[in-house]
Amino acid sequence: MFDILIRNGVVIDGSGAPRRRADVAISGGRVQAVEPGLAKKAGVLIDASNLIVAPGFVDMHSHADRTLPILPTADSLAHQGIATVVIGQCGSSPAPLSERTREIVLAAQRSDDLPLPWERWSSFASYLDTLREVGTSINAVPLVGQSTVRQAVMAFSAAEPTAEQVAEMQEWVRRAMDEGAVGISTGLIYPPGSYASTEEIIALTKPVGERGGYYFSHIRGEADTLLDAVAEAIRIGRETGASVEIAHFKAAGRQNWGKAEQALALIDDARAQGLDISADMYPYLAGSSSLKSMLPEWAQEGGKEATLARLADIEIRRRMSRDMERIGFFRGSEWDKVLIATSPRNRAYEGYTVAELAEAAGKSPHEWVFDALQETELQISMISHYATEENLIRQLRVPWMMIGTDAGGAATHGPLSQGKPHPRNYGTFPRVLGRFVREMGILSLEEAVRKMSGLPAQKLRWRDRGLLRPGYWADIVIFDPDTVSDQATYRDPHQYAVGIHHLLVNGCLVIRDGQHTGARPGQVLAREG
Ligand SMILES: [Zn+2]
Numbered sequence: 001m002f003d004i005l006i007r008n009g010v011v012i013d014g015s016g017a018p019r020r021r022a023d024v025a026i027s028g029g030r031v032q033a034v035e036p037g038l039a040k041k042a043g044v045l046i047d048a049s050n051l052i053v054a055p056g057f058v059d060m061h062s063h064a065d066r067t068l069p070i071l072p073t074a075d076s077l078a079h080q081g082i083a084t085v086v087i088g089q090c091g092s093s094p095a096p097l098s099e100r101t102r103e104i105v106l107a108a109q110r111s112d113d114l115p116l117p118w119e120r121w122s123s124f125a126s127y128l129d130t131l132r133e134v135g136t137s138i139n140a141v142p143l144v145g146q147s148t149v150r151q152a153v154m155a156f157s158a159a160e161p162t163a164e165q166v167a168e169m170q171e172w173v174r175r176a177m178d179e180g181a182v183g184i185s186t187g188l189i190y191p192p193g194s195y196a197s198t199e200e201i202i203a204l205t206k207p208v209g210e211r212g213g214y215y216f217s218h219i220r221g222e223a224d225t226l227l228d229a230v231a232e233a234i235r236i237g238r239e240t241g242a243s244v245e246i247a248h249f250k251a252a253g254r255q256n257w258g259k260a261e262q263a264l265a266l267i268d269d270a271r272a273q274g275l276d277i278s279a280d281m282y283p284y285l286a287g288s289s290s291l292k293s294m295l296p297e298w299a300q301e302g303g304k305e306a307t308l309a310r311l312a313d314i315e316i317r318r319r320m321s322r323d324m325e326r327i328g329f330f331r332g333s334e335w336d337k338v339l340i341a342t343s344p345r346n347r348a349y350e351g352y353t354v355a356e357l358a359e360a361a362g363k364s365p366h367e368w369v370f371d372a373l374q375e376t377e378l379q380i381s382m383i384s385h386y387a388t389e390e391n392l393i394r395q396l397r398v399p400w401m402m403i404g405t406d407a408g409g410a411a412t413h414g415p416l417s418q419g420k421p422h423p424r425n426y427g428t429f430p431r432v433l434g435r436f437v438r439e440m441g442i443l444s445l446e447e448a449v450r451k452m453s454g455l456p457a458q459k460l461r462w463r464d465r466g467l468l469r470p471g472y473w474a475d476i477v478i479f480d481p482d483t484v485s486d487q488a489t490y491r492d493p494h495q496y497a498v499g500i501h502h503l504l505v506n507g508c509l510v511i512r513d514g515q516h517t518g519a520r521p522g523q524v525l526a527r528e529g
Contacts, residue, residue: 001040001041001043002038004025004026004027004042004474004509005023005026005044006048006476007045007046008023009023009024009051010051011054012052012053012054012445012446012449013468014055014450014453014457014466016446016450016454019052021036022034022053023037024053029521030464030471030473031470031474032470033470034469034470046478051501052480053468053476054452054453054477054479055453055477056081056505057080057082057083057403057429057453057477058085058402058453058456058460059082059084059085059403059429060403060456061247061405062086062089062405062406062407062409063089063090063407064077064085064138064408064409065094065142067410069116069117069120069130069131069134070116070416071410071415071416072134072520073137073516073520074138074522075410075411075496075516076407076409076410078138078503078511079497079516080428081477081500081503083138083139083475083476083477083504083505084138084141084525085141086404086456087140088142088143088144088185089145089185089216090147090186090190091147091148091185091190091193091218092147092148092193093142093144093185094116094118094148095123095126095144096122096123096124096144096172097122098151098152104151104155114344123175124142124175124176125180128524131524136520137505139506140522140525142526143182143214143216144172144173144176144181144184146173146185146187146193146196147194149172150193153168153172154192155303156191156192157195157301158191158195159195161200166203169203169204170204170206173207177207177213177527179526180524181526181527182214182526183208183213183242184208184215184242185215185218185247186215186217186218187217188218188220188229189222189293190218194297195297195301198236201236202235202239205242208240208242209241209242213243213527214242214460215233215237215242215244215245216244217236217245220232222250222252224253224255226256226263227263227266230266234266234267234277237275237276238275243276244276244277244278245277245279245459246277248282248406249281249395249401250281250395252287252386252387257388257390257391260394261394264395267279276459278401278455279395281396281401281404282403282404282405282406282428283396283428283435284422285388285392286337286339286386286387286422287383287406287422288341288384288421288422288424289381289382289384290378290382291378292380294369295307295373299316304378307373308373308378311373311374317366317367335358336353336355338355339353339354339383339490340352340357340372340380341381341383341420341421342418343376343381343419345380346372346376346380349372351491354369392436393440396442396443401451402451402452402459403429403432405424405428408425410425410426410493412494417494422493426487426488426494427485427486427487427497429497430498430500431486432448433481433485434486437481438482438485445481454466465525473506476502476504477500477502477504478500478502478503479499479501483498483499484497500514505519505522506521506522506523508521
């Protein structure tokens with residue numbers, strides 16, 4: 001007698017091997033058998049006729065560390081078939097917090113519209129314990145953020161650290177690794193993490209490499225400086241021994257589209273020379289970030305209050321404007337491609353482009369951006385269009401390219417149902433399977449599933465997860481290859497993907513017949529010893 005028996009489905013096991021007809025039996029959270037004609041009785045029978053049975057998807061780039069404590073059911077992610085998220089990305093993890101950074105986040109929380117329960121943790125271990133206590137529907141693989149560590153030691157200073165400060169930061173990293181982080185992340189366009197030199201990052205990543213850990217990076221530039229930024233990530237990998245993952249790979253801005261191929265070639269060369277380096281991407285032509293990330297780095301030094309003070313100064317605004325023209329990839333001519341996503345302080349902005357909003361207000365786009373940042377106290381986010389589908393297709397075909405939502409996740413109900421978040425929150429994985437596999441034939445279904453399960457499992461060196469095999473944890477998605485697709489759009493994002501019929505996480509049904517069951521069987525997949 002099995003706990004669950006999935007019958008009559010077509011198994012794609014995540015290794016890239018061709019599909020085959022087989023039943024799948026599950027007991028005690030693990031796959032017991034994958035064979036045709038399993039006749040034994042089971043507590044729950046799932047009829048998978050005409051459906052694909054595959055390993056649950058792995059989201060290689062997730063910001064769900066900030067949503068799981070608020071929305072542990074991770075609805076928009078589970079409805080995509082995601083069983084596991086890699087969190088703590090872009091340099092920013094919720095922990096560890098020093099006493100000083102605790103005060104900063106707790107002060108900021110008072111004006112936050114979606115407060116995290118920051119009071120529940122300080123150390124990296126206590127954040128992971130919070131996830132376990134809350135109980136999540138999906139598994140989480142934790143990274144420690146380099147910017148978080150830098151803030152713990154240096155607050156928002158742009159200064160070069162002293163030798164003592166470097167040693168102190170290394171100690172924070174070491175402790176986080178020993179408490180379960182699988183690696184470190186950077187977000188090298190976001191202050192204060194971006195104030196770090198390559199040497200400083202190497203110093204912090206050394207204890208990670210020594211422990212067989214990972215360096216996940218939102219690299220220092222995805223536009224004009226893309227190639228230098230990829231080269232920096234390669235150097236960090238070589239000098240630390242850490243396995244490198246480049247986040248949400250893209251070449252941003254029309255003038256840089258030709259660089260995607262060169263950047264991919266740089267990574268190919270590094271791989272050929274033995275470096276463990278790979279990348280992930282999301283299948284959209286637009287990205288999303290906070291609106292303040294358009295400001296020059298110097299304008300954000302010192303944190304929120306200091307940034308707001310600068311925005312109030314006409315002379316400083318002029319300097320910002322000049323630098324934004326010069327260095328930003330959001331060229332003046334492209335303000336019609338920057339859409340305001342979420343603006344809790346003034347919802348009237350949501351869903352309109354900066355060009356539209358500036359014109360309606362009779363202001364220049366820069367003026368509108370500065371005013372809006374002041375008005376909303378920097379709590380406003382954007383979606384910006386900068387990619388070309390030709391590159392998306394090129395990247396999807398790369399054998400070491402994985403998939404990441406770059407999203408925290410949302411839901412059609414509750415606190416995360418507001419605003420116009422990027423549709424990747426709801427549609428990333430189904431969009432690859434629907435648009436790029438079924439409609440355009442860019443990849444075989446077997447190859448797409450491998451990029452979503454077996455390949456991340458290989459990267460993360462899992463021995464009993466990520467493939468559909470006996471003895472493995474039963475993270476399983478069951479979907480209809482003829483209907484699977486994303487529904488979320490930029491102007492109307494809060495729509496679950498369709499075609500994902502069932503999702504099991506650790507042998508427990510999280511999605512059943514397209515409905516979230518409320519179950520929370522997720523585990524924290526922390527580094528062991
Ligand atoms: Zn990022």
